[in-house]
Amino acid sequence: MRNTLKSIFKDGKFRLGFGILVFLLLMIFLYPLFVPNPPLEIIGRGTFFPPGVYVSNLDSVSGAPIYSLTLADAEAKRLASKLSLEDRAEMKTYLLAVGVPEEQINIEDTAALLALWAEKYDPKLNVKGMIFAKLQYYRRLNDKLVSLLDSEGLILARETDGVLEKTGQVLPLDYVNIGEVSSVRVLPLGTDNFGRDVLTELVKATGVSLQIGLIAGSIATAIGLVLGLISGYVGGWLDDLIMFFTNLLIVIPSLIILILISYSISQSERGPTTIAIVIGLTSWVWTTKAVRAQVISLRNRDHVNLSKLSGHSTASIILRDILPYIASYVVMAFILQISSAILAEASLSILGLGPKTTLVPTLGLMMNWAMIYQAHILGKWWAYFPVIVVIALITFSMNLINTSLDQIFNPALRE
Amino acid sequence: MADETCETCLSGTNLTKIYAFGKSRTVAVDNINFCFNAGQVISIVGESGSGKTTLAKMLLGLTNVTSGQIYFRGKPLDISTSKKRKEYWKSIQAIFQDPYSSYNIFTKIDDVLLDCIHLRGGRKVPKEEKIAMMEEACRFVNLKFAELTNKYPFELSGGQMQRLMIARVFLLKPKILLADEPTSMIDACSRASILEMLLKLRDEINMTLIFITHDIGLAYFISDEVYIMEHGKIVESGSADEVILNPKEAYTKRLINDVPKIYEPWDLSTVDYHL
């Protein structure tokens, strides 16, 4: 056994699968230690803030010590970031209209463009064929550019009763150290539609969904296994009875049963555990069918016949001569049950029949929120893509582990 | 046909087995009568599909009898409850055709043999004694126990697996051993040793051996009595010398004629391609 375990850990597939799972579990347990904020706290006033480091504007202007740095490319960067692409295109239009040859204008090169603008722009000039509103626009644009180039920086002022009370100046050379700004928040995955930190929410949701998957998967697999074994091995009227119920449940889609059961439980009582149990109780059908088919093909094998002749009890035959042969299969079914339970929870959540939304997030709920707020159409990938990745990682890692466990399940494959 | 003159071990009257699936019906065993005497070696010979395995399963109580009656030691065999079945199974053991599917691949060889000792009430026996018993059983079939410990049955060759089966039977000491084509998947070279071991086992624990085969040569070599089966019916039976050396039925004659021999020429001219 020890050697088998060792050789399993040498298997690349197993290591990868196991590594991913351990990583996810570590995240679930360690992340809250570093970021103790409640996962559903609404921090953003607005939807879908992009991923990044958020620094308090006020604190960086007034609270933190100022350092003067002369960085050669600072001005170019600042200009480049403030001058939008549309502005540049408009500048080009103007320059063309006043007769600058096209090849001289390069809207990528901010400094050259500004130099050309300073040379050619004349606010008094009435460019032919240009409407007044457009000229006004260029005037405003010019003002903006002038203030950008202004090396005096920004004047902050406060007035009381129309009297200038206090002024402060922010110069282009002024820098603050991010570590000294009192309020900084890193949002690696931005915020969601409600303005909640996606990463914190995702870590919590992964934990809850895994829990739902495990509970539901265990229940479904246990029921499926027991019923499948009885129905396949014992046969007779028990088989007929079990198959009757199984077929009944197959005909009625399990989602409908799920909906009915969920609906009959009041929202306030619908925690993740309740939902998991409900999902487990409605999704054992396929496991039963598959286990039964396998058992039927096994029960006429000679080793089972010999076991019977040797006088072993039915329970012992099932445990020793049947179960080990289907163990690998059952584990695979269990893993599929986990992933399908995670998805089933998502479907319920979409219908508003999932767990109470105000307590904990789940992967399904997160997907649901992102879809409803059209994150995919708006290109807010951080709201849904990480969720998909996590669901994929969970199933992928479990399947990798399962395939490499064949050695444990089948001694004939051992080295 | 519970014959009073011989000490019957197993007998059957009008035994029939019909497999029915919806509308299709296969008569696998068709109204047969037999009487197997205690302590003898009885062969049942027939071609593929003649119903040999079906008869074996009925005798073993692994499948229901459609009609007719089996008698065990003169009394009608009653295996209607699981308790009675278990009682019957204490007296009968089997060796099947395919050694590769006869073992649980999750059980090591030691446990296979240990299990037999436990089933015969040896659970409390001290460990050394158990090992001695297993060693004896392995020696009986020319296997070395020391080389088998901690191995799985599938690590052995087909012939060794079947010999291990015989070692099991040696430990279980049943009254009847039913061997269903135990050598048909074994190469001819290991066949002889398995036959000899079966005979040796019969002498050792004084059991009745029911030997099922499609090879009439093997049947002749091993058995006292031979039953020839064709399409679920017994067409001829009698002592081995009588049936093989002086066959009366055309079917038996054909079976014997079709086997390649070494002392007499093998007559190929009778082959009818359009059979």
Place this chain on the structure above:
Amino acid sequence: MGKTILKVDNLKTKYITRYNEDVYAVNDVSLEVEEGKSLGIAGESGCGKSTLALSLMGYYFAPLHYVSGDIVIDGKNISSLEPDAVRQSVLGQEIAYIPQSAMNALNPTRKIINFIEDVVLAHEPNSDKKEIRQLAETRFELLGLPKSVLDHYPVELSGGMKQRTVIAISVFLSPKILIADEPSSALDVSSQKMVIKMLLDLMDRGLVKAMIFITHELPLLYNVTDDIMVMYAGQIVEKGTARQTVFDPLHPYSKGLMGSIIVPEAGVRNSKLSSIPGVPPNLKHPPQGCQFAERCKYVVEECKTHEISMRPAEGDRAYRCIFGEDVLRKAYNNG
């Protein structure tokens, strides 16, 4: 003496397993088959009979690898050919091979005629399907198979019929040599007889010039082939005519094999069977010296240390043992 069709010299091949171990399944095999003759190969399971058959064709693909030796078919050395070239010009035309359990490997979704078309088209891509059918019908009639078989699926045929069809397909291109690997082991005695009759018919009609027949059933070999070779742990330990090998075996292993023959004939019942104790050596680590030494009744110290090669014996036969034939015969007579 007829013309030599197949000549193999010191052929050696090995399997390389998943764990990169070498398995020497064919070790220093030499043989010769003449026109109009058939050769039987006997030996217990796992001794390398099927591997020898594959190796004889020069058709090597992983995990089987060629090590050394020559294979000459009708004057042409094929041991240095690439697998593709072998498939193109040797398989089917020079040598036909019927693998073990070939009859259960037929694609169940295709009709028999499709398999024949495949065989012909693989070698003559421009043949006409109607012509192929014509040819197939004549050939099947010649071999005593009903024409209707051509339009059947494999599952619709009985075991014996299926095996005969497989043989008919394999020899469709009239190869020089037919290698049949256990063609009748899975069949009833009556079907077995039909298959054997068909193989012998093929030889009689000259559809194949020579045949190699592999089986572990000695009485069958005795009745079918002219010569018999006994194989043990990848090596040939004895070769001679069928009669010599069965009734006067020289090598102790062949002696043991012949002593385990069981046939339904008077006399057999009361004779004592001889069985060979022990198991064959592991081909991953073949022992030094004689491969059979461990199980041999007559073993002496030299057997375990000396490499033993084939030695000729009276009557144009050969065997692989340290003892002379007289010594062996005497030992056998004394039991």
